[in-house]
Amino acid sequence: MFETLLIVGIGLAGGFAVGAQAQIAGSMGNRIGGAAGSFIVHLGGAVASLALLIARGGENISEWRYLPWYMLGSGVFGLVLYLTLSQTVPKLGATSAIALVVVGQLLVGLLIDHFGLFDASVRSIDLSRIAAAILLLAGAYLMLR
Template sequence: MLDLALVVVLGLSGGLAVGVQSPMAGAMGSRIGGAAGSFILHLSGTIASLVLLIARGGENIHAWRSLPWYMLCSGVFGLVLILTLSQTVPKLGAASAITLVVVGQLVGGLLIDHFGFFDVTVRPVDLQRIAAVTLLLAGAYLMVR
């Protein structure tokens, strides 16, 4: 039970990080442009990742060549996210923009789980999960309108 609680806290921490990063990225994108904001955001993330990687002894970085090509291109999704936030946060506000991002993540996660993409454990779509997505979409509608 403690393991599950720790995982939940970690997940919430990641959500909080996205919640803080989103309005910052949106504001930065409206001031200097989406691509420029994305560059600065990813550069600071690269530096922070390098420091963490060094602190952790390099982990298994030498095996990067064994990764599938699509994993090496996954940073493109970060660019899409930041460019999206640079447009949605100034027009809709942080809460609405984050709501849309979260709903998009959950719908994407649902499909990934259902089909088992990227070697995740298959969790088929069922009525309970469809109800959850429906409630999230209703919440997103109420948040954005």
Template sequence: MTLFLIVLFGLIGGVAVGIQSPISSQISQRLGGSLESVFIVHLSGTLIAGALLLLKGEAQFGNWRVLPWYAAIAGVFGVIVISAINFTIPRIGATASVTLVVAGQLIIGLIIDQFGWFETSVREIDVSRLLGVAVLLLGTWLVVRS
């Protein structure tokens, strides 16, 4: 897969987070709670994933025993993300909220890469990666402080 396609898919994921965030916050504000929004977001995602699995026709659920124990709690992080977005958007806006989520991803991504956690390739923290994240964190600060 070319670098262009990898970057394109990554950007599409970022666009999805950017669109999902204010929609989720709107659900939370209109229904009066973050958990309602989390439930609706995850239920709709479950239904779409289920439909896609049916279309694919060959789900691999029979191999669930090979998953590490922490795979069972991955959904918890989705609850945290949606709840954080629901809390921050009404207070600081969509741009600052999504920027903070991305900043958090950068920080944990550096740590995960450094140690190869969750069976990822080890990519040690070096000066250029630190500088890149520092520039993005500076941008985060400029966006959030406004």
């Protein structure tokens, strides 16, 4: 039970981080441009990741050469997310922009799970997952109204 609560807490912390970053990304994108803001965000993330990597003794960084190509290029998704937020937050507000991001995450998550993409365990789309997706889509629609 404790482990489940811990994992839920970690997930919520990630959501809080995305929520805070959404507004910051939107404001920074308005002030200095989307690509410039993305560079600053990713540079700060790289510095923080390097500090964490050093604190953790390097983990298995030497194995990076054996990663599939799509893992090496996955930072592009961070750029897409940042540019998306820098455009949507100023026009729609943080809540609506985040709702759209969450819906996008949900849809790609369903596909990744269903087909077992990127080393994921297969979790087929079933009626309860479809119902959950419909409820989240309805919530996003209500946020955007």
